[in-house]
Amino acid sequence: MPPASDPVPDEPRAAGAEPATASGTSGPAPLARLGRLARDVLPALSVARAHLGRHRTVAATRALRALPAPVRRRLAGAVGRTPGVLGALCLGADGRTSAAADALDRLAVRDGGRHAGAAAVAAVALHRADVARRALAEVPADARGRARVAALVAAEEGHLTEAVAALEDSRSPAERRLHADLAAELAVLTPGRLSARAPQHGAPRTARPAARVLHLVTNALPEVQAGYTTRTHGIATAQAAQAGQAGQAQQGEQGGRGEQGGSVHVATRLGFPVTAGHLGAPERVERDGVTYHRLLGARPLPRRADERLAADVRATTALARRLRPDVLHAHSKFLNADVALRVGADLGVPVVYEVRGFLEETWRSRGGDPAADLYRGARARETEVMLAADAVVTISAGMRDAVVARGVPADRVHVVPNAVDDRFVGPVADGRRVRGRLGVRDHEVVVGTVTTVNDYEGVDVLVAAVALLRERGLPVRLLVVGSGPALAGVRALAQELLPGAADLPGRVPFAEVPAWHAAIDVFAVPRRDLPVTSAVTPIKPLEALASGRPVVASGLPALREIVTPAWGGFATPDDETALADALETYVTDPDARRRAGAAGRAWVLAERTWRGAADQYAALYRGL
Template sequence: MNLRFLARQLTSVVVTTAGHINDDRVFFGMQLARRLPGPASRLVGHALGRLPGDAGRAASAWLLGEETTAKSLVSGSPAPSRLLGEIALNLGLLNEAESIAAAVPGARALSSRIEWTKGHIDEAIAVLPDGARRTRLIDERLCLQPQWWPEVSSHVTARRARNDAEHARGQHPTALHVLTNSLPHTRSGYAYRSHAVLTTLRDAGHRTAALTRPSYPVTIGRLSQGPVEFVDGVEYIRDVPLRPRPTPSERLSEQANRIAVEAHERGAQILHTTTHYVNGLATGAAAAAANVPWVYEVRGVLEETWAAAGSSPAERSARRNSQRFALMRAKEIEVASAADAVITLGETMREHLIAGGVPAETITLIPNSVSEAVVDADVTRTPADMRKSLGLPEDGIWVGAAASIVGYEGLDDLVDAVILARCQGTDLRLLIAGDGVALPELRERAAVLGDNAVFTGRVSQVQAIDYQLALDAIAVPRKDEPVCQLVTPIKPIEAMGLARPVVISDLPALRELVPDSAGLWTPPGSPQKLAELLSELASDDTARARFGDNGRAHVLATRRWKEIGRRYGQVYSQLVGSDVR
């Protein structure tokens, strides 16, 4: 490990922590406890449970994943407190949080967070006294205003002529990617797609590197081995400021300057970033300074993902009508429209961008595809054989998924469907691999299944493949939310690539992924219909095999990174070959 860079990261942690403690020690302490490694978080949870009062017991239950107990303690407590209010807000109990904030003197920071959660930016600012938090929120609102972009220092823009003169444009343009997170510290669909893109470009002869967001991976409680880390030969550059800037606009300007300098030093001919708009603002400003074209890759719909996190239909609807939603949507469209090229994952997402005003001719569709690890997987082994190797029962028909466990994935409907099917005599069993904010509630919901439900928690990509191979069918029962109607996930593609039948919700973004020959679809939000369909599939070995074989053939023919990834090079060559600036 690079000791100097380690010291820099630790100093950044100390400075940031001190700022958070001074800002709001109750909120910071609670969030820190939740983000500790599992054993440490549980230890804190047990310790809090020994304290007198509902606040300590609610915090204990929350940290231990006993969300039903935590909600009961919050709702029934006769002694409101700041801590109870923060727990209520994190549990999605917005009404209870508001009642607590009104009853606790001086709970203005909590009131502000409630308004921010509701999407009321102006109200979240107005309730606060003058100070660091108010200044920060005002500045965050500024960054969302139309036509606001970060500033790049004049000494950086002066390098543009040298950059163009020193680096001739070749057949394979050099690209610098700007990422939110990456391997090895974050193992998510986002990180794996980014790595697949970078690897594919490198193998095609492009010089590539990726610069992760400022202070990453310190921001997720991990330390980098050095200012540059290599994963499978791909270069990930870490940017850890010694003293992070206090406001979003200052941090974005600092990031844009760093991107522009890095682009100059590496002779980058293309800058390439991904959603959301924060990445786009910094990268677009840096591209203008470095005098190079830039690509904005739209992998999600930020404002709809935020709205879908509401805890009830009424709250989700209110979020979509909020100031924050409108500003985020407008900013995303502004950033995408400013880019020289836009890449997105599916036809429904492409149509969404065009409807928002992004020029159709700038958009290229590059769908999610499978890695060679999926292609090379041994799909000849039966699910029962795979379960045996993983220490799971061979008996029964196992259904499930490997996914990020959030509410809109609809895994609660899958749990209910398995319960219903078992009550009706089908030996259906459940396996869910992954982690996420909805996992504690999901575990509680599935408790009635006993040993017939398995939750693995966070797993690596290799483990995720093994667990999916252990399933007789893979379900993607997403909710009927705009984010699920628009965004095409990678999981159905992986499932088909692993020769497993796929059961999806009947939503546009999912139907465009799974051909009729490879899977089945069911109305979203209907556990009874899902149970009926899974029971039919469980009783038909021939259908499961046919769907699996057809799905794998479809993926091998159309969805391998080795072929799909070439489209990135084509986009780059078109930009560098044209006089875009």
């Protein structure tokens, strides 16, 4: 989980995503873009200043991560061999976290700990709290700047109270600024900031054929391509289509003089996509009938978390006054709901909060301490906004149970599962061109996945399982589509275990995803058994089923809501042998693949489309 002062999580960018259609611009396109770039100068400088305020090493790491993947790879190969902080940062930016950690461990103890402080800060920048804590232990107690290093290490571990205390007596301007920033992050994570708000339930909303809805999200397509943004776009697109159909029907009934129905808008967090490293984006983007609003301006972004939240509320309130939505629909995380609840209280608009994941559990799954302020504060704030919202939406039955267990009345918690968009509802894409590009032979069976390559996805287990299948003499190849922090390690493992039989192309263009799904014969979801994976259902297995592919998954509760024996199988998490056994059924039997694929596709098209989800949302909105 990123610090509260960073409004955009570290999510992978879209590579070659579909272009957006800008609106609200004037003049020739080059001049309009130059104007937008000029607008983004001060906000971008303020983002850089915020990273520098943490530490120049943190800023350097961000800059390295912003480089194109081939450049990062070359730097890691060249500079990564050199001892020191820069070499470790280059390795880490390329995803070689284990090698970077080893280099920093060696640096921390070299020359009597003279470089331990630098190693600790570099480990913080690479989100390796364990390495940072070990390095901090090597920093002499009287070393200059030790308090700042100790604060950064504690903050990375989520212990914000400890981090603030470490800088309590600091005198240097840099340390006082960091102290203020950390105190603000702690304040934003402290419940009780929301004022009392009366529920906005009223008479059923039947004046219009569809509600006018404003979605509040962290980030969006095309700059960020991930499950979060895919769900946002699927929901909003289906709602826009529904609104258009309803408006046409009313026009017909009223002789063409009726309203045009509801409208669907999506607003991203203040400063996005500048905060994600994308400059010159239009303030409005029209995509598939949905209007995306970016809360952008020429002023610097506030550095402190509490100040940025207040500015976000002001900007969103101004937008909502113009759009006059019937419903504010906020999506994880709690900061989006906080903004929605404040705006809703001001304008008298009901608020729906959609809990797409328990982000504190995601942070915990990466080694976070459940006793830390960051974990406890995020959980408490998530619970606070759930209780304050007029309705809560979750994406699985398991998540609904977890939300109700926090004290939210069951009748206010609704399940709207993940679904597939129209790219998968039509005819199944042709994967032959992709297979041809990869050199897949006709007799070979492709086992693969499409995912963000995080450690908890267990893709390394899939690599080992495919290697076992090849040892059994089966003609299988591995295909892993997507990028993420664990990709470099998975690539290295695949090169070792599957030389010449593994393809890991990284992120592919959004429009081409269906064809890559179609290139896979058997889809795998080898997630590890963690609180976050047990409760949260991913989208990609649904897309695989819609593509007519059987799905073999870890036997976790969330995945059992998607996969059944009719169209897939299960394996014990973290067990490559069990996964290989489950995959072998479909690898060796093409008829079983076809039957399972047909059954899974039929179920998804009947039960899991965004059009069906739009009907659920419409009924929910009418009841507010």
